[in-house]
Amino acid sequence: MSTAMDEEVLLCGFDSPVDDSGRAFRALLNAMAHPGTVFPVLGPKEHPALLSDAASAVLLTLCDYATPVWLGESLDVAEVRSYLRFHTGAPLTDQPARAAFAVLDKGFEPLGVERFSPGTPDYPDRATTVVVEVERFGEGDLARLSGPGIETETTLAVTGLPLSFWEDMQANNAEFPLGIDVILTVPGELCAIPRSILIETH
Amino acid sequence: MMSMSSLDSAKVQSDPLRKRWISACARTDCRQLETLADGLEIDPASFDVIRSAENGLVMVRARAGGTGRKFNAGEMTVTRCSVRSAAGHVGHGYVAGRDRTHAELAARLDAHFQAMNEEQVAPIVTELETRIAEKAHSRQQKSAPTRVEFFTMVRGEDE
Numbered sequence: 282m283s284t285a286m287d288e289e290v291l292l293c294g295f296d297s298p299v300d301d302s303g304r305a306f307r308a309l310l311n312a313m314a315h316p317g318t319v320f321p322v323l324g325p326k327e328h329p330a331l332l333s334d335a336a337s338a339v340l341l342t343l344c345d346y347a348t349p350v351w352l353g354e355s356l357d358v359a360e361v362r363s364y365l366r367f368h369t370g371a372p373l374t375d376q377p378a379r380a381a382f383a384v385l386d387k388g389f390e391p392l393g394v395e396r397f398s399p400g401t402p403d404y405p406d407r408a409t410t411v412v413v414e415v416e417r418f419g420e421g422d423l424a425r426l427s428g429p430g431i432e433t434e435t436t437l438a439v440t441g442l443p444l445s446f447w448e449d450m451q452a453n454n455a456e457f458p459l460g461i462d463v464i465l466t467v468p469g470e471l472c473a474i475p476r477s478i479l480i481e482t483h
Numbered sequence: 484m485m486s487m488s489s490l491d492s493a494k495v496q497s498d499p500l501r502k503r504w505i506s507a508c509a510r511t512d513c514r515q516l517e518t519l520a521d522g523l524e525i526d527p528a529s530f531d532v533i534r535s536a537e538n539g540l541v542m543v544r545a546r547a548g549g550t551g552r553k554f555n556a557g558e559m560t561v562t563r564c565s566v567r568s569a570a571g572h573v574g575h576g577y578v579a580g581r582d583r584t585h586a587e588l589a590a591r592l593d594a595h596f597q598a599m600n601e602e603q604v605a606p607i608v609t610e611l612e613t614r615i616a617e618k619a620h621s622r623q624q625k626s627a628p629t630r631v632e633f634f635t636m637v638r639g640e641d642e
Contacts, residue, residue: 291565291573293533326531367565368534 292327292360294341294368301325305342312464312473317426317435319418319472325368329360335466336384336412337364343410344369344382351380351409355388380409385443387414392443392463394452399459408476410462416441417467425481426474437472439465447482454479500604504596507611508589509578515614516588519607525595527587529569536564536576536583562586568594 295301301323308322324334325341332340344350350371352361365371374380377396385392392413400408421440424447427433442465443449453460453476460476474480508516538560545556563577564586574594576586596604 290571291533291567293531293567296532296535298535298537 291367292329292364293325294327295325295338298341301338302342305338308471309339309342309464309473312471313462313475314430316428316430316473316475316478317437319470321469322471324469329358329364331356331358331386332361332364332384333414333466333468335469335471336414339412339464339466339471340365340371340382340384341368344371346370346372348381349374349379351375351377351383353383353385353388353390355386356384377409381407383409383411385411385413387416387441388443390443392446392449394449394461397461399453399456399461402459405458408459408461410464412464412466413443413446414441415439415465415467418465418470418472422447423483425483426478427481428478430475431478437474439472447480450474450478451480451482500601500608501593501597503612504604504608505575505577505589505593507608507615508576508592510615511611513582513585513588515611516585516592519611520588520592520595523592523595525591527591530566530574530591530594532564533567533573534563534565536562536586538562538581538583564590566590566594568598570598572597 305322308320312318312320322335322338324338328334328337340350344365346369348371350365350369351374362373365373371382377383377393378398380397383397392411397409397411398407400406417440419438421438422442423436423438426435426437450463457476462476463474465472465474511519539562540558541561542558543556544553546553559579560581561577561579562581562583562585563575564583565573565575566587567573568591572594574590574592574597576589576591576593578585578589596607
């Protein structure tokens with residue numbers, strides 16, 4: 282008989298998948314409708330060590346068998362892979378351009394906007410949505426955001442962004458209506474920056 | 484529709500006894516499983532629910548005559564559940580129908596059996612299988628006398 286030790290231990294997902302993913306979906310809707318504003322989100326009961334509860338909640342809520350997921354280099358480990366495969370059934374891809382969702386670890390590698398799918402003029406919705414793990418909101422690299430969903434303008438400060446993140450997002454915005462949408466996550470919170478947002482840095 | 488991850492099925496395939504008990508637990512009715520679980524002193528509270536019991540549809544595929552081309556025979560309702568025991572064993576329950584309690588029991592028993600010795604588990608599994616066979620046999624016995632043989636009757640219109 283096998284012992285527990287030689288088996289990969291699966292982690293628990295949402296306690297109540299319907300209610301919990303509904304709540305997380307509401308947080309995501311609010312975040313997408315109010316770019317640059319930070320919203321709280323409740324995570325699943327357990328999540329992989331490398332993935333924050335907020336990022337786990339986003340993926341468990343949005344991914345299914347029809348959405349290929351691409352994992353950043355440092356996140357591409359057995360624990361994260363089996364967690365997503367088990368709870369969402371999403372296929373994992375090694376080609377970022379084919380991914381519906383991509384996840385980047387907090388770190389200092391560049392975002393690399395051009396490796397993801399920006400969608401097509403006929404189907405701009407087929408773009409990749411990139412979940413970027415960061416350290417915290419409220420301090421760090423400052424940017425002024427304006428555009429749909431923001432009455433005048435809002436400022437967002439983030440620590441732990443990828444290298445030259447704001448410059449990449451400005452280039453991304455220049456391609457509108459094509460381009461990627463970004464969801465920034467820290468433990469317990471998330472904030473969205475859709476492609477439609479104009480960004481000014483100091 | 485639900486998909487069984489390759490991870491689960493690979494592990495089950497490599498352990499023939501486990502394959503048998505998963506099948507036996509799925510086919511034994513819920514009350515009997517409850518009695519069995521109580522007898523083994525399985526405490527439901529000691530398990531973490533990895534995936535709470537959920538209903539879904541699976542497409543049953545078949546081959547005509549067992550060798551022909553694959554076709555979709557039809558969908559059936561399935562309930563599944565996955566739990567983790569305090570010792571870290573992951574148990575899966577996939578049962579036909581919509582009985583969540585049945586799926587939870589099957590999952591807990593799967594996790595519990597993995598922690599036991601083969602010699603302890605084998606007789607339990609054999610007993611479950613015997614009961615399933617007996618039940619199928621008695622059902623056949625009951626339905627056999629109701630069989631009607633149809634004959635093509637000559638009605639006279641064909642000259």
